[in-house]
Amino acid sequence: MSLDLATTRRIAKLARIGLEDAELETVRQKLDGILGWVDQLSEVDVEGVPPMVGTETEALRQRDDAVTDGNCRDAILSCAPEKSGPFYTVPKVVE
């Protein structure tokens, strides 16, 4: 199947990457080429084959339900591009 511009626009919106129309067409062409290439997988028979999740080298383990980390608010906030006191700041989202 070939990738159209409307789908490319929808994907960019889902990924929250703001692209201009000219850039969208370049991206569409690149992705379409890659998708055409990965379509070779359609010839592989996977009937009855389970999907591989992770590399399954170790079983996931459980740990005690206990607080083991924290009390580092200022260190975490030090990375924020914009902040106000102990808060991240964003544009108003509620009317």
Next chain:
Amino acid sequence: MLTGLTLTEARAGLAARKFSARELAQAHLDAIGRLNTQLNAYITVLPEQDVLAAADAADARYASGAARLMDGLPVGVKDLFCTKGVKTTAASKMLANFVPPYESSVTARLLEAGSVFLGKTNLDEFAMGSANITSAFGSVLNPWKRQGDDAALVPGGSSGGSAAAVAAGLALAATGTDTGGSIRQPAAFCGIVGLKPTYGRCSRWGTIAFASSLDQAGPMTRSVADAGLMLEAMAGFDEKDSTSSNRPVPEFSKAAGKSVKGLRVGIPAEYRAPGMPEEIAKMWEQGIAWLREAGCEVVDVSLPHTKYGLATYYIIAPAECSSNLARYDGIRFGERQDASTLDGIYERTRAEGFGPEVRNRILMGTYVLSAGYYDAYYLKAQKVRTLIKRDFVQAFEQVDVLLTPTAPSAAFAQGENMDDPVQMYLNDIFTVPASMAGVPAMSVPVGLDSRGLPLGLQIIGRHFDEETVLSVGGALEAAAGFAHKPALHAEAGV
């Protein structure tokens, strides 16, 4: 010369007090000062007084007889590992000013073992690339040159800065990360050793994530014994990484010299790709002959799903990338582009913060995970991945290791292979299958091609059997006697 030593030689020299860790560190800082402008191997060089202070602490431990595994050894750190208080960029504009308030588990272990960090090495943006040309801080130059040709060659990628630094004498060794070949392919292109351990062997905690089911940290060094030494320092269980293995860490530093007599070496038929350059095929044959002479039994094996490895990888890795990189939203850390709405901040920040290759991979991943396409692409790829892994598990019922070329070519020039992404992805054709299966694999330099560029062979082992990989690598290294140096080197013309 201090910048030409292996880790093992430097460790012995320090222990015998032939030179101090301070002298060793200073020699490397001087080499970086002379060559880094050309090579662009480091994005950040640590302040001289910090490097020398770490070296002095190591010297004090040698003096008191309390030296640790990596004590006083100057190494580079791929700029994908978070280092506390030291800028960590992932070679992206998005993280151009990011200073982590914490240390990654792997670098914490290396520091605990006494390593002296020199700086943060360049890479492809977010480790996505095979030529180190997508870095927001400029391309890395391969220190090797073709004979009679001054063309700028790529060091491979994504750990291209680490590979160039180790090859050119700007670090005794460096950390890399490997998602589909990012340690092994640049190691081959730069004539050094690169080991991708078993998935789960080294903690992923604090390493900036690309594709979480594939990412694995490993050593990039000048010898196989060094790779064992450094892996021993890097590996180990970490409760902060849910996929970290709690198996004991063997003494990898002692694995390289072990006899390989009687080991069974598999030669996978499917790696004889049509169009493989004759020189690569010849080098592979030579490697087979060397291992046979060392007492190994050579066995033909089949990994029937090899040809689907790359296509599977280019669905699974972008899918995981799109999920992992969703965190770069301009709110909590990293760069931010202002806009009047929250969505506007996200969209502008991500459009301007990510380079084209990273954007394309996020979009590809978003597509294969989106409603209507998930089953056809992502689920399908996960099933093919099961088949690829089964190929390896079945092959390892017959043999102890596999031997293949590391890459389908020697280093190519900047500007070649650039237009068609699929052409660039083909670089990883021999490295991706082992990543998909999670098995350990190492590239060892074994010779030069007719234009004077290094070629590597890859040894792939069973899950958690890095020791056998190191032993076979040691045998290959001993037989090959690779002692060539690149055109640009700290010891050239000094």
